[in-house]
Amino acid sequence: MTIDLETLFEATARAVEARLDAALGVRPHDGERERPPRLVEAMRHAALGGGKRLRPLLMIETAKAFGRTDQGVVTAAGALECVHCYSLVHDDLPAMDDDDMRRGRPTVHKAFDEATAILTGDALLTIAFDLIANEDVHANAGTRLTLSRDLARAAGLGGMAGGQMLDLESENRERSEDEIRMLQSMKTGALIRYATRTGALLADAKPEDVARMTRFGELIGLAFQLADDLLDVESDTATLGKTAGKDIEAGKATLVALKGADWTRDAVKDLVREADGLLSTLGEDGARLSAIAHFVAERRA
Amino acid sequence: MTIDLETLFEATARAVEARLDAALGVRPHDGERERPPRLVEAMRHAALGGGKRLRPLLMIETAKAFGRTDQGVVTAAGALECVHCYSLVHDDLPAMDDDDMRRGRPTVHKAFDEATAILTGDALLTIAFDLIANEDVHANAGTRLTLSRDLARAAGLGGMAGGQMLDLESENRERSEDEIRMLQSMKTGALIRYATRTGALLADAKPEDVARMTRFGELIGLAFQLADDLLDVESDTATLGKTAGKDIEAGKATLVALKGADWTRDAVKDLVREADGLLSTLGEDGARLSAIAHFVAERRA
Numbered sequence: 001m002t003i004d005l006e007t008l009f010e011a012t013a014r015a016v017e018a019r020l021d022a023a024l025g026v027r028p029h030d031g032e033r034e035r036p037p038r039l040v041e042a043m044r045h046a047a048l049g050g051g052k053r054l055r056p057l058l059m060i061e062t063a064k065a066f067g068r069t070d071q072g073v074v075t076a077a078g079a080l081e082c083v084h085c086y087s088l089v090h091d092d093l094p095a096m097d098d099d100d101m102r103r104g105r106p107t108v109h110k111a112f113d114e115a116t117a118i119l120t121g122d123a124l125l126t127i128a129f130d131l132i133a134n135e136d137v138h139a140n141a142g143t144r145l146t147l148s149r150d151l152a153r154a155a156g157l158g159g160m161a162g163g164q165m166l167d168l169e170s171e172n173r174e175r176s177e178d179e180i181r182m183l184q185s186m187k188t189g190a191l192i193r194y195a196t197r198t199g200a201l202l203a204d205a206k207p208e209d210v211a212r213m214t215r216f217g218e219l220i221g222l223a224f225q226l227a228d229d230l231l232d233v234e235s236d237t238a239t240l241g242k243t244a245g246k247d248i249e250a251g252k253a254t255l256v257a258l259k260g261a262d263w264t265r266d267a268v269k270d271l272v273r274e275a276d277g278l279l280s281t282l283g284e285d286g287a288r289l290s291a292i293a294h295f296v297a298e299r300r301a
Numbered sequence: 302m303t304i305d306l307e308t309l310f311e312a313t314a315r316a317v318e319a320r321l322d323a324a325l326g327v328r329p330h331d332g333e334r335e336r337p338p339r340l341v342e343a344m345r346h347a348a349l350g351g352g353k354r355l356r357p358l359l360m361i362e363t364a365k366a367f368g369r370t371d372q373g374v375v376t377a378a379g380a381l382e383c384v385h386c387y388s389l390v391h392d393d394l395p396a397m398d399d400d401d402m403r404r405g406r407p408t409v410h411k412a413f414d415e416a417t418a419i420l421t422g423d424a425l426l427t428i429a430f431d432l433i434a435n436e437d438v439h440a441n442a443g444t445r446l447t448l449s450r451d452l453a454r455a456a457g458l459g460g461m462a463g464g465q466m467l468d469l470e471s472e473n474r475e476r477s478e479d480e481i482r483m484l485q486s487m488k489t490g491a492l493i494r495y496a497t498r499t500g501a502l503l504a505d506a507k508p509e510d511v512a513r514m515t516r517f518g519e520l521i522g523l524a525f526q527l528a529d530d531l532l533d534v535e536s537d538t539a540t541l542g543k544t545a546g547k548d549i550e551a552g553k554a555t556l557v558a559l560k561g562a563d564w565t566r567d568a569v570k571d572l573v574r575e576a577d578g579l580l581s582t583l584g585e586d587g588a589r590l591s592a593i594a595h596f597v598a599e600r601r602a
Contacts, residue, residue: 028459029454029459030454031451031454031455031459031460032454032457032458032459032460032463033459033460033463033464033483033486033487033491034459034463034483034487035458035459035463036458036463036466036467036470038466038470039458039462039463039466040458043458086423090419090420090423093416093419095414095415095416095419096416096419113396114396115394115396115397115469116466116469118391118394118396118397118419119391119462119465119466119469121423122387122391122422122423122426122457122462123457123458123462123463125423125426125427126426126453126456126457126458126462127453127457127458128453129430129449129450129452129453130450130453130454130457133446133447133449133450133453141442141443141446142442142443142446144446145434145442145443145445145446145449146434148430148434148446148449149430149431149434150332151430152427152428152429152430152431152434153330153331153332153333153431154332155427156333156423156424156427156428156431157333157336157337157340157341157344157424157427157428158329158330158332158333158334158335158336159332159333159334161340161420161423161424161427162333162334162335162336162337162340162424163334164420165337165339165340165417165420166337168416168417168420169337169339182334182335185334186334186335190334
């Protein structure tokens with residue numbers, strides 16, 4: 001069985017972009033007044049400017065593995081992607097990581113201005129909770145509410161935002177291996193875990209399958225972060241589409257810095273091996289998820 | 302009938318602070334990893350540092366007027382207050398209104414730093430969607446989901462965040478009366494309208510009562526903003542607990558600047574008169590809501 005991963009990524013990205021394109025129009029939703037064109041434009045710059053759409057792909061492929069393939073899954077994936085894009089906009093701000101480029105284009109505060117970038121992140125985060133509540137996401141309102149609350153917990157002070165806080169505090173400060181793992185499981189792990197867990201919940205998978213796919217997300221979240229840390233030391237700015245070597249320069253705590261590149265490459269392999277083991281009963285769907293896990297671990301940009 | 306408004310404000314503020322104190326502890330919720338102490342501390346600085354708790358009071362008193370008084374109403378009010386506090390933290394940032402003082406204390410970016418303030422606002426906004434999903438808010442998960450989605454719409458690009466965008470764009474640029482009204486109905490009106498509307502929904506009020514209390518919130522939202530604009534030109538920094546005269550200095554579009562203080566005072570009176578007219582059937586509860594409306598319109602700080 002061969003998996004054409006490139007085509008899969010492209011098709012998913014197109015579906016997610018189309019959903020975000022519709023959500024980020026100028027026409028207000030019920031209960032909204034008007035949508036300021038400048039803010040809409042900046043949100044679209046942040047959310048529609050390419051990107052691999054890895055988290056949406058993981059959610060959509062996990063839902064597919066448990067039998068659900070309709071458009072509502074794309075809506076939920078779009079909500080998650082809005083949270084991811086908000087985090088990029090705020091992380092790029094001068095007071096945070098101070099990045100001028102993202103996905104080969106100027107960051108929002110460069111293309112617009114800082115105040116607009118702050119509001120753009122705020123509004124992308126906020127609209128995620130509008131999207132995840134959409135009727136097509138799941139027939140049961142209680143399930144939609146659970147997905148909304150879980151998204152808040154994955155994104156907030158005990159998840160992604162908290163991880164970014166720990167990361168900022170790590171600059172030029174020693175961190176133990178355990179501390180770095182906790183930081184990474186929050187900063188990048190929480191949303192990736194949310195992606196696969198939510199995929200299973202959207203398809204009404206059995207509790208043991210939800211637990212298994214939650215663990216799968218956790219493992220590839222860790223692998224993703226380690227691969228990212230490796231890329232930061234091994235790649236260059238042109239290939240990355242963002243500034244290379246920034247983490248090292250900022251004195252940020254990474255496992256690559258603590259344990260070395262060889263150790264890290266081995267750790268990534270172990271994570272992917274464990275992740276693969278969770279997919280054995282899923283047939284062709286499992287093979288696709290496995291291919292994504294390998295892509296995450298072995299990517300070069 | 303005399304209403305002791307001061308005691309009412311104080312009792313509500315205490316109840317809301319207690320709820321926020323519990324929500325903003327270091328112990329993680331299910332699905333969260335750990336809560337970084339520095340971020341918790343900054344969120345507590347932003348959310349527990351006093352404030353009138355006007356929006357929670359409006360929600361709680363509206364729910365009471367339609368027969369609901371339990372703790373779940375305070376949870377929903379706490380969610381709304383988190384959104385309000387997040388907006389203050391981000392609005393105070395150097396790239397936005399650049400304020401050093403808030404409620405007589407240093408703003409978050411002054412007491413901590415800019416990156417922490419950005420994350421603090423992000424995490425306060427996010428936790429609102431955890432709180433509003435809490436079981437005690439309403440027995441019906443579908444109602445909780447509606448309240449969550451409505452909160453996103455009131456807070457986001459077609460509500461408060463969009464209003465702040467329009468406000469920033471107004472600096473040193475002419476705005477018509479209609480444009481200023483739209484801006485204000487989004488920037489401050491949307492959350493106040495959400496407060497009274499949600500109060501009615503929490504109590505399962507009849508649709509015509511929900512519509513009436515939505516309109517009530519709209520009217521006092523407008524009155525609140527006009528009173529705020531009057532205060533900016535008539536008060537001083539010590540009384541306000543924030544910098545006075547900033548709007549004028551920034552060349553911001555207000556109706557006071559466009560139509561004058563006398564016209565604005567008359568407009569506030571008209572708004573409160575119409576708001577009062579909506580409360581005629583609500584007896585003592587209506588009298589309390591009326592007293593709050595008059596307080597909003599006539600406050601001197």
